[in-house]
Amino acid sequence: MRGSRWIFAMVAALAVAAACSHDSIGGPPPARAGTLIVRLTTPHTDDGAMTFQVSGPPIDSAIGVNASLRLFTRRVGDSTIVGALVGRLASGAVVTLHVRDVGAAAAYTATLREVADRQDALRGSLTGYALTVAP
Amino acid sequence: MRTTPLVLLALLGAAPALAQTPAGGSWLDQVRRLRPVRTPTVATVKAAHRLTLSRSAPSVAASPSTTIDEHEPNNTVATADSASLGDRASGVVDPPGDVDVWFLDLTAGQFLSVDVDASVAGSPLDPEISLIASDGRTVLAFNDDFDGFDSRISYRIATSGRYYVAITGFGNEGSPQARYAINFGTVTCAAVGTEREPNDGPATATPIAIGDTGSGEICARDDNPAGDVDYWAFTAQAGTTIELDVDAEALGVFSDPFLAAYASDGITQLAFNDDEDGSDSRLQFSITTTGPYYAAVSTIADPGGNPFPYRLHVRLIAQGPGDPITVRADRLGFPLGLAVGSTGDLFVGDVTGRRVVRVTSQGVVTNFATGIPGPEGLAFDAFGNLLVVSGDGAVYRVTPQSQVTPFITDAGIPFWIAVAPDGRVWLTDLSDRSLRRYSATGQFEARFDAIDIGGFGPGPLAIGPSGEPYFSNGTEIWKLANGRPERVFGNAFVIWAFAFDVVGNIYAPAPAAGRITLFDSTGTALADPFAVGPDAPQAVAFGRDGTGATVARLFATDPRISRLIEVNPGGVARPGHPVGYVTPPFAIDVAAASLLGAGGLSPAELLFLDSIGNRNGRYDVGDLQAYLRTLGGLPSTRSKP
Numbered sequence: 001m002r003g004s005r006w007i008f009a010m011v012a013a014l015a016v017a018a019a020c021s022h023d024s025i026g027g028p029p030p031a032r033a034g035t036l037i038v039r040l041t042t043p044h045t046d047d048g049a050m051t052f053q054v055s056g057p058p059i060d061s062a063i064g065v066n067a068s069l070r071l072f073t074r075r076v077g078d079s080t081i082v083g084a085l086v087g088r089l090a091s092g093a094v095v096t097l098h099v100r101d102v103g104a105a106a107a108y109t110a111t112l113r114e115v116a117d118r119q120d121a122l123r124g125s126l127t128g129y130a131l132t133v134a135p
Numbered sequence: 136m137r138t139t140p141l142v143l144l145a146l147l148g149a150a151p152a153l154a155q156t157p158a159g160g161s162w163l164d165q166v167r168r169l170r171p172v173r174t175p176t177v178a179t180v181k182a183a184h185r186l187t188l189s190r191s192a193p194s195v196a197a198s199p200s201t202t203i204d205e206h207e208p209n210n211t212v213a214t215a216d217s218a219s220l221g222d223r224a225s226g227v228v229d230p231p232g233d234v235d236v237w238f239l240d241l242t243a244g245q246f247l248s249v250d251v252d253a254s255v256a257g258s259p260l261d262p263e264i265s266l267i268a269s270d271g272r273t274v275l276a277f278n279d280d281f282d283g284f285d286s287r288i289s290y291r292i293a294t295s296g297r298y299y300v301a302i303t304g305f306g307n308e309g310s311p312q313a314r315y316a317i318n319f320g321t322v323t324c325a326a327v328g329t330e331r332e333p334n335d336g337p338a339t340a341t342p343i344a345i346g347d348t349g350s351g352e353i354c355a356r357d358d359n360p361a362g363d364v365d366y367w368a369f370t371a372q373a374g375t376t377i378e379l380d381v382d383a384e385a386l387g388v389f390s391d392p393f394l395a396a397y398a399s400d401g402i403t404q405l406a407f408n409d410d411e412d413g414s415d416s417r418l419q420f421s422i423t424t425t426g427p428y429y430a431a432v433s434t435i436a437d438p439g440g441n442p443f444p445y446r447l448h449v450r451l452i453a454q455g456p457g458d459p460i461t462v463r464a465d466r467l468g469f470p471l472g473l474a475v476g477s478t479g480d481l482f483v484g485d486v487t488g489r490r491v492v493r494v495t496s497q498g499v500v501t502n503f504a505t506g507i508p509g510p511e512g513l514a515f516d517a518f519g520n521l522l523v524v525s526g527d528g529a530v531y532r533v534t535p536q537s538q539v540t541p542f543i544t545d546a547g548i549p550f551w552i553a554v555a556p557d558g559r560v561w562l563t564d565l566s567d568r569s570l571r572r573y574s575a576t577g578q579f580e581a582r583f584d585a586i587d588i589g590g591f592g593p594g595p596l597a598i599g600p601s602g603e604p605y606f607s608n609g610t611e612i613w614k615l616a617n618g619r620p621e622r623v624f625g626n627a628f629v630i631w632a633f634a635f636d637v638v639g640n641i642y643a644p645a646p647a648a649g650r651i652t653l654f655d656s657t658g659t660a661l662a663d664p665f666a667v668g669p670d671a672p673q674a675v676a677f678g679r680d681g682t683g684a685t686v687a688r689l690f691a692t693d694p695r696i697s698r699l700i701e702v703n704p705g706g707v708a709r710p711g712h713p714v715g716y717v718t719p720p721f722a723i724d725v726a727a728a729s730l731l732g733a734g735g736l737s738p739a740e741l742l743f744l745d746s747i748g749n750r751n752g753r754y755d756v757g758d759l760q761a762y763l764r765t766l767g768g769l770p771s772t773r774s775k776p
Contacts, residue, residue: 049759051756070769072728073731074733076732082731084731084756114757115756116757116760120758120761121749122749122755122756
């Protein structure tokens, strides 16, 4: 029995060594909490409000990028939030997302649902609009 | 600024011997009087003075001292024949179209009498005479038929200088037989009837009992530049309503009397009327304190004009359920528009004072906003600001802190204003006879043509229980249904700014009639009169309590006597229909959550949200934006990218 126990100990040691070796040369990075920015691209200069949806890994919270934008959100399941953003919209950052892993930015999908001009009229087409999520 | 003090004085009627009060024919006329004064033309003067009547026994006489003959050509002011006071001149209007012009040099203060005798002496001439100012163009007075077909002018000379009298034949007729004599003199006359001259003030008033009829003559005299005023004194009991009724034109004579009622002090004017019955006057007013009262009869059209006899009837009349009235504030200048604040304070536009005053429930009057030219219609917007239509063509917004800024500036002649439950702002525009709709924040949205409604409309306007704008065209009330004017009902008198109670009954002031009438929603009179105590009510509004709830108390502006009055609350059966913006019973977060799929709002509430937004038939983000704006929560600064 002594020989078997020695062999087992050797195998375990090798296994641990191997594991330690893998760790030091390039496994998945640890999750890093932080913020992602939702950016709007618009062909118009008089957008006043929009509704949108962001899906992907969990989002802890969302806020407008400044006080001149008023944001309303609602969580739909674990992976989606929908929001309504009202204010003088323009191309650029519009919403800040607080997420648990900023490294997963590419996993988020943002979609525009409705846009209204500042006179309350709904845009008939969303051609030319885009919404992206990025650090 | 389009409002002129002169015209406003005329509206006031505060100086009864000098001023013309609104005839009540239309608010368009009244608004025009609030705007630029127009120089009268010869044609308009002639039209104003052309009256056909017959009268004998003239009480004005000149004493001819010299008889002079005309010298043709004398058809122009440049070739006029000379005459002097006391002269009797003669001439002939021949051929047809001939004009004989005479001139006199007169001194300010003289009371000229020009009396033509033609038909009275058998002449075929039906003369017309005009008194022309020193410029040779301006017609100061005109008369056709005073003594039968013969003519007479009495005129107080305001400025020393040369004046011209032109004589023509009616219809430009003339012939070698169309001879005339003309007497140039000064006015003298004596008391007639049951009046006791001198009775030109309350201290010398002629007594008259309620139920009696007095008679007298308005006859300007040389020692009274303002013209004759006959005061009558009577004693009345508190709680009664008195009618004063003057017949002068009704007697078949050229006349335009006016009538005023004064309180026991002989100074405080309680009621005033000019042309209730044609040119004759009639008024009613409630007696709040037992004691002596005074009726004053005079003439407006020309205080120093032709004398005329009259009869004054003093009657006790049946009251309406809204009588007696109570005076809530006085000395308000020319109070026209009326709006009630969310805590029950009353806001009154004083046209002549260029201000809006706040009247508390305790009757304390303070200036709320000043410097607004000719404030007319008033309404509170969705954010608690007072919107004021100004005589300068703009609508101003007055914050609760009394800051005044232009709000709507693209209407031509905006007149009346109302705010719908959805916060939208409605205006009547007299420049193109339309209704205009604006968003709650003042963006123009739509125009609705109202020319086809006829009359003088669209004038005063109110939002009905259905949320649709109702407006008057003068004697009819119309509403805008699906964007098209639809007649609701008509009335015998001009209806001013009316108000709805909770079941849709309409309280309609008729300023010319001096009463408020209560109609049901179809126009059937439920109480006529509802109140006769007001003098000339022009805008009515229901009161609100401290919580903002509309209550069963009805207030009215009474411009001619500068007062805000309240009708008897015992006669107001129901609370008023809520006026203005109605806050929906849900918060903005609820509205947003519903848009994002959380539900929580009824179909009616979703329809409401769409109605204040883009009205595309469904609730969307544009409507949320509009709702946020309506609640005052819309961010206003530009987003930083």
